[in-house]
Amino acid sequence: MTEKIDASQRLLQREVPEDLLRERTVHVANRQNVTGRGTKSIVIFRIGREWLGLATDVFQEISEERKVHTLPHRRGGILGGLVNVRGELLLCFSLDILLDLEPSPGTSTGNLKSHLLVCNRNGNRAAFSVSEVFGIHRYDPEDLRAVPATLANVAAGAHTVGMLSWKGRNVACLDDELVFYALNKDLA
Amino acid sequence: MSKMDLASLSGLSMLELFRMEVETQAVSMTAALLALEREVDPAPRLRELMRVAHSLKGAARMVGRNGAVRISHAMEDCLVAVQSGKRPLTNIMIDTVLQAVDFLGSTARVSDEALGNWEHEHKSVTEALLAALSSPAERLPAPVVADGDRASSSEEIPLAANPGPAGGGSERREYSKVLKASDAADRVLRVTADNLDRMMALAGEALVASRWLTSFAADTLRLKWLQHDLGHTLEGLLSLLPAASSSDVIQSQLFSAQGRLAACQQELAQRFARIDQFDRQFVSFSGRLYHEVLDCRMRPFADGTQGFPRMVRDVASSLGKEVTLEITGGSTPVDRDILERLKAPLDHLLRNAIDHGIEGPAGRRLAGKTKESSLRLEACHSAGMLLITVADDGCGIDTEVIRKAVVHKKLTGVETSQKMTEPELLEFLFLPGFTLKDSVSEISGRGVGLDVVRTMVREVGGHVRISTRSNHDAQPGQGTRFQLELPLTLSVIPTLLVEIGGEPYAFPLTRIDRVLSLPVDRIESVEGRQHFSLDQEQIGLVAADQVLDVIGAAAPKAEVSLIILGEKAARYGLVVDRFLGAGQLVVRHLDPRLGKVKNISSAALLPDGSPVLIIDVDDLNRSITNLTSIDRPSRVGAGPGAPQRKKRVLVVDDSLTVRELERKLLEGAGYVVDATVDGADGWNAVRTGHYDLVVADVDMPRLDGIELLTLIRSDIRLKSLPVMIVSYKDRQEDRARGLDAGADYYLTKASFHDETLLRIVVDLIGSAVS
Numbered sequence: 001m002t003e004k005i006d007a008s009q010r011l012l013q014r015e016v017p018e019d020l021l022r023e024r025t026v027h028v029a030n031r032q033n034v035t036g037r038g039t040k041s042i043v044i045f046r047i048g049r050e051w052l053g054l055a056t057d058v059f060q061e062i063s064e065e066r067k068v069h070t071l072p073h074r075r076g077g078i079l080g081g082l083v084n085v086r087g088e089l090l091l092c093f094s095l096d097i098l099l100d101l102e103p104s105p106g107t108s109t110g111n112l113k114s115h116l117l118v119c120n121r122n123g124n125r126a127a128f129s130v131s132e133v134f135g136i137h138r139y140d141p142e143d144l145r146a147v148p149a150t151l152a153n154v155a156a157g158a159h160t161v162g163m164l165s166w167k168g169r170n171v172a173c174l175d176d177e178l179v180f181y182a183l184n185k186d187l188a
Numbered sequence: 189m190s191k192m193d194l195a196s197l198s199g200l201s202m203l204e205l206f207r208m209e210v211e212t213q214a215v216s217m218t219a220a221l222l223a224l225e226r227e228v229d230p231a232p233r234l235r236e237l238m239r240v241a242h243s244l245k246g247a248a249r250m251v252g253r254n255g256a257v258r259i260s261h262a263m264e265d266c267l268v269a270v271q272s273g274k275r276p277l278t279n280i281m282i283d284t285v286l287q288a289v290d291f292l293g294s295t296a297r298v299s300d301e302a303l304g305n306w307e308h309e310h311k312s313v314t315e316a317l318l319a320a321l322s323s324p325a326e327r328l329p330a331p332v333v334a335d336g337d338r339a340s341s342s343e344e345i346p347l348a349a350n351p352g353p354a355g356g357g358s359e360r361r362e363y364s365k366v367l368k369a370s371d372a373a374d375r376v377l378r379v380t381a382d383n384l385d386r387m388m389a390l391a392g393e394a395l396v397a398s399r400w401l402t403s404f405a406a407d408t409l410r411l412k413w414l415q416h417d418l419g420h421t422l423e424g425l426l427s428l429l430p431a432a433s434s435s436d437v438i439q440s441q442l443f444s445a446q447g448r449l450a451a452c453q454q455e456l457a458q459r460f461a462r463i464d465q466f467d468r469q470f471v472s473f474s475g476r477l478y479h480e481v482l483d484c485r486m487r488p489f490a491d492g493t494q495g496f497p498r499m500v501r502d503v504a505s506s507l508g509k510e511v512t513l514e515i516t517g518g519s520t521p522v523d524r525d526i527l528e529r530l531k532a533p534l535d536h537l538l539r540n541a542i543d544h545g546i547e548g549p550a551g552r553r554l555a556g557k558t559k560e561s562s563l564r565l566e567a568c569h570s571a572g573m574l575l576i577t578v579a580d581d582g583c584g585i586d587t588e589v590i591r592k593a594v595v596h597k598k599l600t601g602v603e604t605s606q607k608m609t610e611p612e613l614l615e616f617l618f619l620p621g622f623t624l625k626d627s628v629s630e631i632s633g634r635g636v637g638l639d640v641v642r643t644m645v646r647e648v649g650g651h652v653r654i655s656t657r658s659n660h661d662a663q664p665g666q667g668t669r670f671q672l673e674l675p676l677t678l679s680v681i682p683t684l685l686v687e688i689g690g691e692p693y694a695f696p697l698t699r700i701d702r703v704l705s706l707p708v709d710r711i712e713s714v715e716g717r718q719h720f721s722l723d724q725e726q727i728g729l730v731a732a733d734q735v736l737d738v739i740g741a742a743a744p745k746a747e748v749s750l751i752i753l754g755e756k757a758a759r760y761g762l763v764v765d766r767f768l769g770a771g772q773l774v775v776r777h778l779d780p781r782l783g784k785v786k787n788i789s790s791a792a793l794l795p796d797g798s799p800v801l802i803i804d805v806d807d808l809n810r811s812i813t814n815l816t817s818i819d820r821p822s823r824v825g826a827g828p829g830a831p832q833r834k835k836r837v838l839v840v841d842d843s844l845t846v847r848e849l850e851r852k853l854l855e856g857a858g859y860v861v862d863a864t865v866d867g868a869d870g871w872n873a874v875r876t877g878h879y880d881l882v883v884a885d886v887d888m889p890r891l892d893g894i895e896l897l898t899l900i901r902s903d904i905r906l907k908s909l910p911v912m913i914v915s916y917k918d919r920q921e922d923r924a925r926g927l928d929a930g931a932d933y934y935l936t937k938a939s940f941h942d943e944t945l946l947r948i949v950v951d952l953i954g955s956a957v958s
Contacts, residue, residue, distance in 0.1 A: 069691055069799040072736035073786050082778075082791055082799040087393030088386070089791050089799055091779050124781070149904075158875040158905075182876040185862070187781045 040141055042164075044171055045117065046132040050101055051171045053164060056136055058121040058176050061085075065113045065129055068092045078186040083127050085118055092116075092127040093183050099159060099174075121180045137171075139164055144173060202494055203300060206251045208378070210296040213240050214289050221282050221289075234271045237285075238264055244292060250494070255307055255314050256295050262321035263288045284320045291317055384484055385777075388679075391481045392774060394474040396797040401467045408460060415453050422446050482774070485525070485679050489567040490518030492527040496538060500563060503542050508549065510560045511542055517567035522574060523677035526648055530576070530674075533641040537578040537670050538563065540638070545582035545668050557581065573650075574676050579669040584658030587613045597622070614654045618642040641672075649681065649698035650674035679775055683802065685768035685794075686751070689738035692800040693764075694773055694792065695751060699805035701759065702752040703767065708745070717816075720761065727752065727761045730812050735762070736787055753809060760812050771795075775802065787811055834956050836877065837949070839863040840870035840884040840896065841914070846937070850883060850914070850945070857946055858956030867891025871899055874906060880953045886915040886926065894929050901930040910952045914945075 042053035043062075063085065070081040076097070083092040095101065113129035120126075144162030151160065159179055160172045217240050224233045241264040248256035263285055269275035291313070298306045307314075426442050497513050504511035522530070546552075546561045553559070566577040590613045591605050599616065600608075616622055620639040645652045651673045657666035675681065675698070683694035684703065702722075710720050711729065718729040729750070733739065750761045773792035778785060789804035837859045841847045851861045862877060864870040868890040874882060882900065886893040893913055900906045913926045918936035926934045933948050 067798040069791075069801060070689075070738065071782075071785055071801070072738055072788060075737060075739065082801070084793055084797050084799050087389035087391075087396070087793070089776050089778070089793070091782070125779075178872065178876065181872050184781065185873060185876065187783070188862075 039138070041136055041138050042171075042173060043117070044134040044137050044166060045115070045130045046134070047095055047101055047113075047130050050099075051166070051169045052095070052099075052130075053137065053166075053171045053173045054117070054119070054179070055176045058119045058180075060118045060120045060125070062133055063116050063118065065116050068129070078183065080129070083116065085116070085127060090118065090125055090127045091187075092129065093186075095128050095130070098179070098182055121176060124180055124184060126180070126183055137166060147172070202251050203296075206247050206253070207296045209247050210244065210292050213244055214293050216240060217289050218286060221286055224277070224282060230277055231271065234267055238267045238271070241267060248292075250498075253295060253303075255310075256292055259288050259291055259295075259314065259317060259321070262318050266321040284317070288317055288321060379484070384481070387484075388478075388481050388774070389776070391474070391478040392793060393797070395478050396793065396795065398467070398471045398474040399795060401463075401470060405460070405463050405467050408463065412453075412456060412460065415449065415456065419446070419449055419453070422449065482677070482679060483521075485523055485677060486521035487524045487527050488518060489520040489522050489527070490515070492522065492530055493518065493534070493565065495531075496534070496565065499535065500538055500542065503539055504546075507542065509542060509546055510549070511546060511563050512560055513538070513563050513565065515565045520567040520569060520574070522567065523675075523679065525678045526574070526674055529644055529648065530672075533644045533672070534565065534576070534578065536638070536640055538565070541578060541580040541582065541668065545580040545584075547583050551583065555583070569676065572676065574672075574674045576672040576674065577669060578672075579667060581667040584656040584666060584668050585614065585617070585654070586658045587656075590614070590616055593622070610656075611654075614656065617654065618652075641670075645672055645674065648674055648678060649696055680772055681775060681802075683771055683773050683792075684751070685771050685800065686732075686749070687765040687768055688732045688736060690765065691738070692768060692794060692798070693732075693736075694771070694800050694802045696802065696805065697770065700751055700753065704750050704752070705747045706750050706761075707747050711748070722752070722761075725759070727759055728816065729761045729763055730815065732762050732764045735808065735811050735815055753805060754812075755809075758809070758813065760809075762808075762812070773800065773802065834858060834860045835880040835953055836860045836862065837881045837883060837953075838870065838873055838877065838879045840867060840873075840882065840888070840893065842866050842885060842888045846885065846914070853945060854883075854949065857949070859949070860956075867893060867896040870896055874900060874909070875903075879909065881949060882909060882911045883949075884911060884913055886913060886917055886922070894925060897926070897929045897931055912948065912952065 041056040043056050043059055044051060044053045046052070066083050066085070068081045068083045071079065074081070078093050078098045080092045080094045082089045084090075112131055115130050115133045117128045117130055117133070118125070119128070144164060147160050147163060159174050159182065161175045162173050164171045164173055217237060220233050220237050220240075224230050224237075227233055241260050245257055245260040245264065248254075248260055266275065266281070266285060270277050270281060275281065295306070295310075422442060422445055426439070426446075429439060429442075493515055496515070500511055500513040541563055546563070547555065547557075549559060552561065562581050564577065564579045566575075566579070568575050587610050591608070594600055594608075594613070594616055595602050595605050599619075599622075605613075618638045618641070622638075642652055653671045653673070654668065655671075656668040682697040684697055684700055685692055685694050687693070704722075706720055711718050712720060714726075719726045720729065721727075729748075732751075748763050749765070749767050750763055752759060752761055754760050771794070773794075775790045776792055778788070778791055787804055787808045788801050789807070790802045792800050792802055794800050837854050839847055839850045839854070839861060841850065841863070842865055847863045847865075851863050854861045862873060862879075864873045866888045867884070870882070870884060871891060873879075874896075882896075884893040884896055891899075893915065897911055897913070900909055900911060910932045911930065912933040912935060913931045914935045914937060915922065915926070916937045917923075923934045923936075932952055935945065935948060
């Protein structure tokens with residue numbers, strides 16, 4: 001027994017070989033591998049016929065679609081109304097109107113919604129109704145492609161930072177700062 | 189009840205408050221004292237310390253802690269001496285003040301009962317500390333303790349920086365004794381309102397969830413019936429089997445199926461019973477949790493009346509009257525919001541009673557009353573309302589005097605005034621600016637007091653009544669009584685739930701005059717405006733969906749659902765889609781980012797968890813008045829017209845004055861105006877909104893006007909957006925720089941006139957609506 005303890009003591013306390021130490025030091029000191037792929041994370045979701053992405057860190061929870069109560073004198077605006085999330089009344093916004101999304105064919109009252117995204121960006125809480133949520137996706141900012149020139153011409157189309165290929169689809173990555181800026185401005 | 193009794197009634201929580209204050213202030217004082225040692229300019233710190241010492245003195249006086257009053261007073265003196273340079277700012281001085289702070293802390297922890305003993309035991313410490321605070325001599329007070337002490341030196345709080353072991357031990361004993369005393373009292377915790385709101389939200393959600401389980405259990409009943417049906421089918425099958433065929437295999441299979449079904453039924457019944465039991469428990473628990481959280485909002489009435497005995501004494505003595513204030517019902521729970529808002533109205537009523545109601549000593553003698561007059565403040569719960577009574581035994585209010593004053597102030601004619609009843613006349617007292625006093629004194633007489641009272645009471649949905657027995661037929665007056673009838677809480681209000689535009693809205697029941705269903709054929713029309721007759725009165729109809737600007741339900745109906753709102757002069761019949769019933773709602777505040785939402789006061793959740801908006805009835809009345817005076821109300825059931833698009837202007841300026849001036853000017857001309865505080869903000873705004881014009885300053889932080897202009901001109905979507913520069917810089921080269929960067933107009937603030945700005949804007953983008 002004591003032999004075994006001695007052996008393990010020796011094993012653990014042995015000197016680290018000089019070359020191994022140097023190699024590891026270089027490896028740890030090397031920052032090149034740290035930057036690179038998969039450093040940004042978004043949640044991918046769909047509204048009607050558009051696939052969109054929003055930075056993961058603004059998400060608080062994703063729940064099923066709930067009843068939204070519209071606010072008087074706010075008809076047709078970005079602010080959709082109030083929604084009850086775990087007993088708290090949150091403001092629910094329409095990305096459809098903010099992003100000028102087209103309603104899918106066959107629906108008269110806009111896109112069908114099944115999920116509610118609950119977001120919190122620097123204390124500004126907001127909920128969005130969406131059609132479908134696909135989960136978290138990591139990507140390299142270098143893979144972002146420019147938005148089509150036609151979008152660049154649309155008056156309110158500046159909310160997209162770039163396009164991303166994902167499972168054969170083009171996902172529009174939203175600029176969360178600009179999106180929340182637009183929401184708060186709409187409230188003021 | 190005397191003043192002493194009062195103290196014992198409310199003293200407990202007052203001491204708690206004092207303790208809390210000392211604790212908080214001790215922390216800030218200690219921090220400030222410690223910072224003082226390092227500060228280059230100690231003056232601001234000293235001022236802060238003096239302010240704290242002063243407020244501690246006031247607080248100690250309120251709870252009758254004379255030792256603490258003396259210590260904090262000496263502390264104040266000491267700080268003043270340091271500030272004026274009479275005493276050097278040394279470590280020893282700081283130590284002394286720190287010890288004084290500790291002393292205040294320990295005296296605050298002593299209960300009222302133990303105070304006598306404690307003060308006796310700590311007499312020498314107190315004296316030593318006082319001496320150290322007031323003497324400019326630079327020595328620690330510790331020796332003073334030893335010198336000046338008699339027998340109880342081991343019982344002292346050690347004042348020296350390094351207490352001896354014996355002293356320390358006894359101090360600990362002392363503290364543990366003190367702690368035990370304070371533990372026995374009702375402990376007070378400070379919880380932020382946010383925290384409480386979130387707790388209430390979760391408790392409410394638990395309540396909603398518990399209701400879901402009930403309906404789930406009810407649905408499960410269906411399964412029971414299905415099994416029951418299955419049993420019948422099996423029995424039918426068995427009876428259909430020809431007895432003679434004696435097909436044993438089939439028969440035995442059927443019997444075993446029946447057996448299995450019975451087992452299933454039994455199993456289900458057991459599960460069902462368990463769900464039922466759990467459901468009942470859960471409902472009961474979540475209900476209790478919810479009410480407990482709601483109760484957190486209640487405070488004893490005594491908490492809101494602490495300042496009154498003192499105020500009454502001071503006011504009475506300044507008027508040369510002898511008044512005893514008697515407060516009863518101090519333990520009555522009152523919603524903390526209501527309690528907070530009650531303070532000013534009660535203050536007014538008490539001052540009024542002392543000044544107007546109660547006679548001077550001579551007057552009382554003449555009326556055969558006791559020299560000392562009594563003033564009663566009473567709180568109790570009655571029939572689901574909170575009743576607060578302020579009553580005096582003074583001369584009462586002579587309604588004839590009011591009658592004369594009403595006529596004199598031309599509020600009504602002589603004849604009408606003769607017909608008015610006593611309650612009607614007393615009602616005039618609530619009018620703003622109406623006073624019976626000839627002179628305005630410091631105490632009352634400006635005629636605003638009762639207006640304040642009524643406004644507050646109305647705001648929370650209550651009533652106020654006056655009754656009086658004045659000098660009649662040589663009988664001396666028996667006094668005046670004000671009774672406030674208030675809701676028990678502002679967090680839960682009874683409401684009428686209605687549907688407007690297919691969505692639920694709630695009207696506070698206290699603000700509704702009447703509710704009725706009106707057959708369509710009773711609706712008449714005058715000059716195109718719809719109305720109907722109710723009790724000889726013509727009541728105009730307004731569609732709720734039009735007032736609220738929501739999309740209404742267009743389906744024509746044989747009857748319309750009406751809510752009658754408004755004051756006597758201007759009553760309206762508000763047409764809603766349908767009535768959903770009455771319900772108690774727990775009020776939730778709207779997201780502060782929304783600001784004030786027109787016609788809406790707050791929100792709530794319905795039992796099924798869906799949101800409902802609570803109507804701000806005062807605001808709604810105003811909206812209806814505006815709507816009917818400016819617009820033409822739409823015919824009941826008719827759809828609203830399409831709104832016109834107004835031109836939008838973005839103002840970018842870091843000066844609030846300029847920004848608001850421009851905003852006012854442009855909004856006055858009908859434009860929709862957004863304002864941002866600097867170029868960077870402006871750049872964000874201009875990219876996200878559809879603007880027809882940007883009006884920008886040049887000198888701004890982060891991103892200046894020229895840079896903003898350059899960004900706009902280089903943006904493919906925005907490059908043709910008209911931009912106007914408004915700047916102080918009026919040199920030729922500044923102008924050229926602006927115009928070169930692509931400004932459509934360069935206006936100098938020197939030539940900034942209302943008309944110039946507007947004329948240029950119209951030149952650039954045309955008038956607001958086109």
